[in-house]
Amino acid sequence: MKYYLIAGEASGDLHGANLMKSILKEDPQAEFRFWGGDLMQAVGGSMVKHYRDLAFMGFVEVILNLFTILKNLKFCKQDINNFNPDVVIFIDYPGFNLRIAEWAKDKGFKTHYYISPQIWAWKEGRIKNIKQSVDAMYVILPFEKSFYEDKHQFPVHFVGHPLIDAIADHKQIMPETFKAMHNLDDRPIVAVLPGSRKQEIRKMLEVMLSIVDDFPDHQFVIAGAPSQDASFYAPFIKKQGVHLIMNKTYDLLSLSNAAIVTSGTATLETALFKVPEVVCYKGNYISYQIAKRIINLDYISLVNLIMDKQVVTELIQGEFNKKRLKEELTIIIDDYKRAVMFLDYYDLEKKLGGSGANDKTAKLIVESIKE
Structure with a gap:
């Protein structure tokens, strides 16, 4: 057929x-x-x-x-x-x-x-x-x-939810192999997922990477979208300690200690990999003002929408800035906050209805x- x-x-x-x-x-x-x-x-x-x-x-x-x-x-x-x-x-x-x-x-x-x-x-x-x-x-x-x-x-x-199967089917790479392939060291990884479209990546990455120097004990790794060429990210990875890995988002999340994620499907993928995350969004000013008036939701991330409560912090539009992002990343790399978020993530997976x-x-x- x-x-x-x-x-x-x-x-x-x-x-x-x-x-x-x-x-x-x-x-x-x-x-x-x-x-x-x-x-x-x-x-x-x-x-x-x-x-x-x-x-x-x-x-x-x-x-x-x-x-x-x-x-x-x-x-x-x-x-x-x-x-x-x-x-x-x-x-x-x-x-x-x-x-x-x-x-x-x-x-x-x-x-x-x-x-x-x-x-x-x-x-x-x-x-x-x-x-x-x-x-x-x-x-x-x-x-x-x-x-x-x-x-x-x-x-x-x-x-x-099909992501449960997609993640379960993922063949996890050995940490040592992955780090050697991509010249990573032994510091904890902060995954940076800025989205897949050029316009949103441009809006998100500059702020996402503005806090790199405030976390010298971590290494920041951008998950390059399959829809973009590596050359597109070149202007954003000049900072020392920032890496770019193309088309390996699941491998990256499986080894990450925390994540900064643009609102979208990636917020749910990150949660299913049990990675503490901060969800971010900043759109065109006019588009955002229109959306704010016609969208009637308490949250923008799928994680919070499904759980019907704030499990992950959402930094939207003006709230998405260097100061707030630094504060929230500091919180989610704390062991107590991570433990609480893990419990919510397990409940989230149950709600999604199995494989x-x-x-x-x-x-x-x-x-x-x-x-």
Whole structure:
């Protein structure tokens, strides 16, 4: 059978690749065509566009790139028509995917959505579009099932969080080998995860690295995103004691003592590796002011949202500065604070519903097509 997948970000590429592997278990003859990245490409099939050419972040950035987005929408519709898949699978990336879903449903294609758009945070009105355009929704956060079914009477499948499997499948490298490969010494590691898009990396890294000299007993290691070239980070790693390691985020987190993380999927990955973290976010001023007025959430990090309390400190916009970051990093490298955070992290993992998210989703998708 033929599967058309659309992922528009690095996290979508990860989940898309693992879902494709699970689909192949159910349907060994599966034929894939997709928008994604290197991880999906490694599984096989035909890549239409790489997510690095699709990721526009924030209200202002979307407006500035509106012509490109509209051009991509038109091309995507033509490409789906030409491929004529048995199912179109959407992976998060709602601004683009919900528009394609509406069109695809009208054209008679099966529409399955893996990893719900965060309409519980903002744009809740999108539920009307989802009800009309999506045949099946697979949610990965425990509170999303209640949100859809109890509040909006739209049945969904809660499959658990795919990061649990992704991390469990990670083959951990020996610490001595990893340090030797990347010229690291024996000081504790502070992982620096500044995001995956150029614009957010530029905003985040300067402040994240401003405290390096205040922690001479630690070494700071930037986790380079697969969507960027190492050369992009060159201006940021001139400080002594700062290292850059490309495409090895899980290896890095498995050996880190603490982490400074840009809000996003990486906050949950860091927690599942049981690494104490400070969550940071600073966006375009206008985009932030708009978002602040329409997003109704007590927290921005997935860790705190799932636990419904502050487990990790969030430094947002003006709070994200050298003074506050130094204070919070000092706190999380303290043994007592680390012990408390570890207990919360274990509770977090229990709430996420166990392993097998990709296998469960793949089985449901393939069965629905056969029906």
